[in-house]
Amino acid sequence: MPDxxxxxxxxxxxxxxxxxxxxxxxxxxxxxxxxxxxxxxNTHLTLKxxxxxxxxxxxxxxxxIENACNGISQFMLSAEGVGSFPNLNNPKVxxxxxxxxxxxxxxxxxxxxxxxxxxxxxxxxxxxHPHLTLGRxxxxxxxxxxxxxxxxxxxxxxxxxxxxxIILFESELNPNGAVYTxxxxxxxxx
Numbered sequence: 001m002p003d004x005x006x007x008x009x010x011x012x013x014x015x016x017x018x019x020x021x022x023x024x025x026x027x028x029x030x031x032x033x034x035x036x037x038x039x040x041x042n043t044h045l046t047l048k049x050x051x052x053x054x055x056x057x058x059x060x061x062x063x064x065i066e067n068a069c070n071g072i073s074q075f076m077l078s079a080e081g082v083g084s085f086p087n088l089n090n091p092k093v094x095x096x097x098x099x100x101x102x103x104x105x106x107x108x109x110x111x112x113x114x115x116x117x118x119x120x121x122x123x124x125x126x127x128x129h130p131h132l133t134l135g136r137x138x139x140x141x142x143x144x145x146x147x148x149x150x151x152x153x154x155x156x157x158x159x160x161x162x163x164x165x166i167i168l169f170e171s172e173l174n175p176n177g178a179v180y181t182x183x184x185x186x187x188x189x190x
Contacts, residue, residue: 003052003053003054004052004053004054004055004058004170004183005051005052005053005170005171005172005173006050006051006053006058006061006168006169006170006171006183007046007047007048007049007050007168007169007171008046008047008048008050008061008065008112008166008167008168008169009044009045009046009047009166009167009169010044010045010047010077010163010165010166010167011044011165011167012043012044012045012132012161013161013162015159015161016079016158016159016161017040017041017043018040019079019158019159020040020043020079020096020132020134020158021040023082023096023134023153023156023158024037024038024040024134024135026153027082027094027134027135027149027150027153030145030148030149030152031145031146031149031150032145032146033137033138033139033145033146034137034138034139035094035135035136035137035138036135036136036137036138037134037135038133038134038135038136039177042177042178042180043132043133043134044132044167044169044180045077045098045130045131045132047108047109047112047128047166048109048112048113048116048121048124050116050121057119057120058168058183060119061116061119061168061184062168062184062186063115064112064115064116064118064119065112065115065166065168065184065186066186067111067115068108068109068111068112068115068166069108069166069186069187069188071189072104072107072108072188072189073104073188073189074162074163074164074188074189075100075101075102075104075105075162075163075188076101076160076161076162076163077098077099077100077101077105077130077160077161077163078098078099078101078157078158078159078160078161079096079097079098079099079132079157079158079159079160079161080096080097080099080155080156080157080158081096081097081099081154081155081156081157082094082095082096082097082134082150082153082154082156083095083096083097083131083150083154084137084146084150088147088150088151089147091137091146091147091150092136092137093133093135093136093137094133094134094135094136094137094150095131095132095133095134096131096132096134096156096158097129097130097131098130098131098132099130100130104163105130105163106128108166109128163188164187164188165185165186165187165188166185166186166188167182167184167185167186168182168183168184168185169181169182169183170183
């Protein structure tokens with residue numbers, strides 16, 4: 001049986017996706033670097049990338065997500081602050097940050113990490129840095145305006161959105177980009 005490429009994420013509302021498009025257009029104008037821009041309609045807040053998973057393991061993942069969401073109410077997040085990984089002097093990924101209003105996002109992530117570790121997924125070594133990927137830099141010379149363009153938008157705010165569920169997605173890669181399919185959606189309490 002073939003493996004399934006899976007990740008756990010939060011879906012974005014349409015108004016946030018529209019604002020991501022506007023932000024990307026602004027960055028395209030300011031930056032002359034070669035960037036592989038993410039499709040805003042495919043953008044999501046990844047909580048955990050699981051990689052290639054065998055069919056029989058999928059049924060073990062769903063209870064981990066349910067346990068991580070147990071007792072958690074819907075909550076607000078803000079999308080604000082443009083930056084880059086690993087840093088502004090050597091950018092490889094352009095992102096907009098996600099600012100939690102409380103500890104609920106971190107609580108879910110910690111519970112996910114623990115539950116998934118119990119069924120054989122390695123814990124993430126890096127600290128969780130919630131963000132939405134805007135693009136991946138393919139090539140940029142020092143005159144590309146990338147650092148200036150990103151720095152100019154470091155305080156840019158897209159707005160707030162309500163997190164209503166956590167979703168297990170399957171990602172299928174094809175020549176036109178990734179296609180995401182919801183395998184399981186866990187609704188948060190009201």
